[in-house]
Amino acid sequence: MSIDKKVIIILLVSFFSQFSFGQKYSVHKKRMSYLAFNAGFNFSFPKVSDRYSVLNSLEENYEKKYDKAGKNTGAQFGIRYSYNFTNSIALNLGFGYQSLGFKYFTDYSWNDTINNQDFNREMHHLQKISYFSFPMMVRWDMSNRQLIPYLQGGVFMDFRHQAKKEIHYDNTIDGKETKNEVSSSEIKSITDQTRKFNMGLMAGAGISYYTKHFTFGVEGNFRYGFFKIVNDENRYSDLTGFALQYLDVLDQLKLSNLNIQFTVSIPINHSVTMNILRRSKYYK
Amino acid sequence: MRTNNISYKLIAKFMFVFAFVFILSGCKDKYKPEESFIKVYDEKDINKSYFPLSMHQTSDDGYLILSAYNGWNIHLLKTDKKGDLIWKFDLPSKYVNAVPNLIERNGDLFFVCMDAVGLFTYIMQVDEIGKQATEFQQIPQIQYPMYVFDNESEVYIQNYIRATYQTGIFELNGDMDQIQKSGTVQIFTDVEDKVVDHLNYTGKRFPFFVSVTPEKDYIIMSGFNNYSFSTIFMNANLNFSGVYNGAAFDGGLNALLPLGDKTFSLARFSFSNLYFNPNVSLDPSAIDIAESIPAQSHAELDPQSPVLIKEIMIDNEVYVVYLASSKSNQLMLSFYPKGSNETRAVKYLGQSVPLRACDFAKTNDGGLMILTRATVMGSFNRIATIKLSEEELEEIVK
Numbered sequence: 014m015s016i017d018k019k020v021i022i023i024l025l026v027s028f029f030s031q032f033s034f035g036q037k038y039s040v041h042k043k044r045m046s047y048l049a050f051n052a053g054f055n056f057s058f059p060k061v062s063d064r065y066s067v068l069n070s071l072e073e074n075y076e077k078k079y080d081k082a083g084k085n086t087g088a089q090f091g092i093r094y095s096y097n098f099t100n101s102i103a104l105n106l107g108f109g110y111q112s113l114g115f116k117y118f119t120d121y122s123w124n125d126t127i128n129n130q131d132f133n134r135e136m137h138h139l140q141k142i143s144y145f146s147f148p149m150m151v152r153w154d155m156s157n158r159q160l161i162p163y164l165q166g167g168v169f170m171d172f173r174h175q176a177k178k179e180i181h182y183d184n185t186i187d188g189k190e191t192k193n194e195v196s197s198s199e200i201k202s203i204t205d206q207t208r209k210f211n212m213g214l215m216a217g218a219g220i221s222y223y224t225k226h227f228t229f230g231v232e233g234n235f236r237y238g239f240f241k242i243v244n245d246e247n248r249y250s251d252l253t254g255f256a257l258q259y260l261d262v263l264d265q266l267k268l269s270n271l272n273i274q275f276t277v278s279i280p281i282n283h284s285v286t287m288n289i290l291r292r293s294k295y296y297k
Numbered sequence: 298m299r300t301n302n303i304s305y306k307l308i309a310k311f312m313f314v315f316a317f318v319f320i321l322s323g324c325k326d327k328y329k330p331e332e333s334f335i336k337v338y339d340e341k342d343i344n345k346s347y348f349p350l351s352m353h354q355t356s357d358d359g360y361l362i363l364s365a366y367n368g369w370n371i372h373l374l375k376t377d378k379k380g381d382l383i384w385k386f387d388l389p390s391k392y393v394n395a396v397p398n399l400i401e402r403n404g405d406l407f408f409v410c411m412d413a414v415g416l417f418t419y420i421m422q423v424d425e426i427g428k429q430a431t432e433f434q435q436i437p438q439i440q441y442p443m444y445v446f447d448n449e450s451e452v453y454i455q456n457y458i459r460a461t462y463q464t465g466i467f468e469l470n471g472d473m474d475q476i477q478k479s480g481t482v483q484i485f486t487d488v489e490d491k492v493v494d495h496l497n498y499t500g501k502r503f504p505f506f507v508s509v510t511p512e513k514d515y516i517i518m519s520g521f522n523n524y525s526f527s528t529i530f531m532n533a534n535l536n537f538s539g540v541y542n543g544a545a546f547d548g549g550l551n552a553l554l555p556l557g558d559k560t561f562s563l564a565r566f567s568f569s570n571l572y573f574n575p576n577v578s579l580d581p582s583a584i585d586i587a588e589s590i591p592a593q594s595h596a597e598l599d600p601q602s603p604v605l606i607k608e609i610m611i612d613n614e615v616y617v618v619y620l621a622s623s624k625s626n627q628l629m630l631s632f633y634p635k636g637s638n639e640t641r642a643v644k645y646l647g648q649s650v651p652l653r654a655c656d657f658a659k660t661n662d663g664g665l666m667i668l669t670r671a672t673v674m675g676s677f678n679r680i681a682t683i684k685l686s687e688e689e690l691e692e693i694v695k
Contacts, residue, residue, distance in 0.1 A: 069382045070339040096308060104308055123677060125343040132343060134674060149315055168315065249335045250689070256335045257650040257671060257681075 039157045040223045042097045046281045047228065051109070052090035053274025056082040059115045062241060063265035065248065067256055068121065077138070077264060078188075080116040082271070087114040089272055091146065101154040105165065110174070112143045113270055120186040121260065136182040136259055137190055142207055142242065142268070144171035148215060159223045166216035169236060176207040180259050201255065205247045206263055213238040213269075221276070230276040237269045332664055332686035336380040337671050337679050338362075346678040347372065348498055349655040352668040353399040353406055358661055359383065361399065361423060362668060363408050364680050368497045369393040371410055372680075373423065373430055378662075380682050384428040392419060392430075394496045396505075397656070399423075400447040400473075407433060407473065409445040409454060411496075416440045418454065420473050434474055439467055441492055443520065446507035451477070453507045455518050457492045464520040466507065466535055480535030484521045491521075491546065504551040504566075504603060511557040515581045519550050528553065530581040539582040541590065544568070549587050551604040554617060556635065562617045565592055566600035575617045575633035593638075599624045602653050608635065609659045612691045616641065618657075620667065626651035628669060628683075632694050642694045646683055651675070663687030 059079050066075035091109020098104065120135040150167030178201055183194035219232025243263045255261045340347070348365045355361050358378040366372045371388040394411040401407075406423040408430070420434040441457040452469040462485060468478040494500025503526060507518045515538060516531045523542060526549040530538040543549025548567040555561055562575040565587050572592035579590070598604075602622035609618045615635040623629055628646040633639065646652065651672040660666050664686045671681035685693075 067335055067337055068339045069336050069376075069380070070341075071382055071385065072341065073339075106308065121339075122341070123343045123674075124341050127344055132674065132676070147315075149312070170315065246332075246686075246688075249333050249684075257337070257647055257652070260337065260673070262335070 038159050038223075040159060040161065041100060041157070042103075042223075042280075043100050045097050047095040047097075047278040048281045049093045049095060049105075049228075049230075049276045049278030050091075051093065051107075051232075051274045051276040053088070053272055055087045055089055055111065055113065055270045055272035057085040057087060057113045057115045057268055057270040058082050059085070059117075059266045059268055061264045061266045065262045065264055067260045067262050075119065075121075075260075077117040077119050080118070085113075085115045085270075087112040087141065087270070089146070089274065093148070095152070095278070100157050103152045103154070105148070105150045105152055105167070107146070107148045107150075109146045109148070110143065111146050111171075111272075112141050113268055114139065114141045115266075115268065116140070118188065119261070122186065133184050133186050134182060135184070135186045135188075135191075136180050136261070138261060139179045139181070140176065140203065140263075141178075142176040143174045144211070145174055146171045150215065154221075160220065161223065162218065162220045163232075164216075164218050165232075165234070166214070169213060169215050171211040171238070173204070173207055173209045173211075176203045177201065178203045178255065180255065180261065182259070198255070198259065203263070205250060206244055208240065208242055208244045211238045211240045211242060211268075213240075217272075219276075221278075226279065228276075228278040228280075230278070231273070232276065233271060233273045235269065235271050238267055240267070241265050242268050332662060332684070333689055334380045334684045335681070336376070336382075337673060337681040338374055338382055338385075339673075339679060340677075343677060347670065347680045348678065349668045349670055349680045350395060351397040351399045351408070352656045352658060352666065352682075353401060354658065354660055354666070355406070355425065356404055360666060360682065361406055361425075362680060362682075363395055363397075363399055365395060365498060368499070369411075369413075371395045371430075374680060375425065375428070376682070380684060386429050388421075388430060392421065394442070396442050396444050398445060398447065400445065400452060402471070402473070409442050411440075411442055416459075418442045418456070436467075436469075436476070438476065439465070441496075443492075443495075444505040444507050444518075446509070448509050448513070453509070453516060453518075455505055455507050455520055457488070457521065459487075459489050459492075462487055464518070464522055464529075466516065466518055466531060468516075468535060478535045480531050480537070482520075482522045482527075482529055482537055482540075484523065486524055488521050488546075501546075501601065502603075503546075504549070506550075506552060508553055508555055510555040510559075515555075517553060517555065517581075519553070521546075525549070528587060532581075539580060539584060541579070541583070541585050541587040543587045551600065552606045552619075554606040554608060556608075556617075560636075562606050562619075562633070563590065563592070564604040564606065564619065564621070565590060569600060571595050571598040571600040571604070571621065573619060573631065574638070575619070576636055576638050595621070595629075597623050597625070598629065603655060605654060605657055607657065607659075609665070611694050614694075616694065618665075620654045620657045622652065622654045626653070626672075628652045628654055628667065630657075630665075630667075630693070644693050647671075652681070660684070663690070665690055 089111030093107030095105045148169040150165045152165040180198040183191040185191040215236040217234030221230035351363045362374040364372040373386045393413045418436040418439040421430045422433040444455040446453045463481040526543040528541045528550045551564040553563045574592035605620045617633045619631040630644040632642040653670040656668040667683040
């Protein structure tokens with residue numbers, strides 16, 4: 014991570030910490046449970062370990078060019094149960110559904126040496142893999158004011174639900190979809206080509222604002238999947254689909270992602286009567 | 298306090314499930330990517346058109362592929378066991394008209410081709426280290442070679458004798474340096490234009506073949522005979538024994554696999570229709586017409602494309618396997634238990650890209666390797682391979 018990024022993170026944490034010191038109430042949530050609803054979007058980071066291609070040549074390698082994370086978008090939503098062991102340490106157990114996207118493009122060119130007219134084909138490949146996700150994280154709240162920045166980290170398990178793929182293609186090799194030429198394949202399932210299970214580590218930061226009845230928050234988490242996501246045994250099993258028609262076969266890769274999500278949580282064991290929010294002077 | 302107990306129990310259960318799945322997931326991690334694949338061997342020149350002819354697995358578990366390109370020119374291609382290209386070689390232009398099949402002798406691979414000017418036969422040896430092919434034998438007596446069959450002890454070459462309008466068959470010894478026997482049948486008409494179209498890939502490609510019964514008492518060849526495209530039975534001395542005549546040049550047999558005891562698996566064509574019979578008795582001394590052989594019609598298949606029939610063991614059961622091309626340009630694999638007329642399984646390969654059957658073989662790892670011609674982008678004819686794993690094969694016939 015560059016120094017600039019570190020400085021920005023420190024400034025943000027400091028900013029929110031300062032903000033929270035000025036709150037009217039402090040939050041008392043030791044031994045309290047919350048149920049949170051979260052939804053947001055994510056950006057994926059494919060990390061290729063083995064490359065595969067249908068076309069084979071001595072003169073050229075046919076490596077796919079992967080899009081940057083900003084274009085690899087997806088979405089997620091879910092619920093999570095959180096139990097506060099102390100006012101600052103909590104355990105989050107969740108269940109969610111997330112769709113991870115990643116894109117790459119390939120280009121091919123053939124030369125007509127007689128008529129001096131080349132044939133080009135550029136293909137943009139869009140993949141979406143959806144998982145049922147079970148995260149488990151420990152959260153550390155950095156203050157006890159109404160606006161609380163926090164850090165969290167833990168593990169997750171993902172169970173694949175489905176995977177789909179679509180290809181957009183045109184005849185101009187320029188790295189982007191040429192609007193007046195582009196055509197699309199049908200959307201096809203690549204569920205069998207992806208592995209059923211993944212798990213990994215996740216860590217992130219966020220900020221919550223506590224009221225008596227609701228807590229609102231926004232957080233970002235980076236999720237690193239341990240396992241490769243493509244099923245090697247079924248890589249070429251799609252004998253009637255994309256492999257020959259679009260000369261496409263998936264590389265082997267790991268898929269990490271950064272998610273940004275908004276949360277709304279409610280205390281589930283009598284928060285009002287238990288007086289979560291107390292004026293700061295009494296709490297002292 | 299009670300609420301806390303419930304929370305602790307819930308958390309404990311969740312963590313237990315997590316730990317269990319963590320451990321379980323670490324146990325299964327098997328990757329065997331080389332067991333199945335699809336490869337298309339690319340060539341940048343749009344004007345280069347390939348026609349794969351034959352394929353053979355090499356001692357390093359790779360594959361050697363013999364092809365024709367731009368008509369009768371010869372191309373060799375070597376892959377590793379994952380189907381990735383290792384080397385390729387275009388033979389000098391004096392060597393033309395490679396004929397199916399590749400021959401293996403003591404670990405070396407050979408093929409038969411023709412001199413572009415003298416029309417006589419060469420036996421070429423593949424030099425895998427030098428990544429080329431070199432002349433092994435010249436056979437001036439054999440002009441217009443059409444097909445070669447390796448019986449592992451003898452080699453048979455079928456040819457067209459232009460001077461006398463005859464189809465010839467020559468038996469070479471195992472070392473392929475001597476002609477041991479020869480035989481001929483009369484065509485009674487000049488078919489050189491058909492032969493030239495066949496050799497140059499400019500017209501109909503006739504399904505020439507040579508085969509030998511397991512008892513080695515008959516040599517069967519499909520070729521020109523008596524104004525037609527016929528299947529001729531020759532005895533062990535290469536003398537005429539019997540014939541199944543085609544409907545002039547628009548009918549006959551595409552492929553034949555002798556099963557022993559005068560039973561055969563065969564594919565025959567009649568004009569635009571293709572027929573299979575995986576278990577039929579033929580009389581080697583009969584003089585009959587091919588259309589009299591009972592067979593089941595496969596209207597969806599293309600009779601102009603090669604049909605291949607091989608005996609393959611899958612999951613400890615012997616199958617007669619047909620590879621053919623459909624009129625909609627798919628490949629079709631048909632599996633029949635040996636000795637049965639009942640289809641056990643049919644598998645179509647390909648969909649939008651035109652594929653044409655060229656060769657197939659069981660691989661050392663129990664899978665099935667298919668050599669095909671793929672028309673990439675609907676325009677360029679390229680050599681392609683489709684490898685099915687042993688598990689996929691077993692799944693098909695299950």
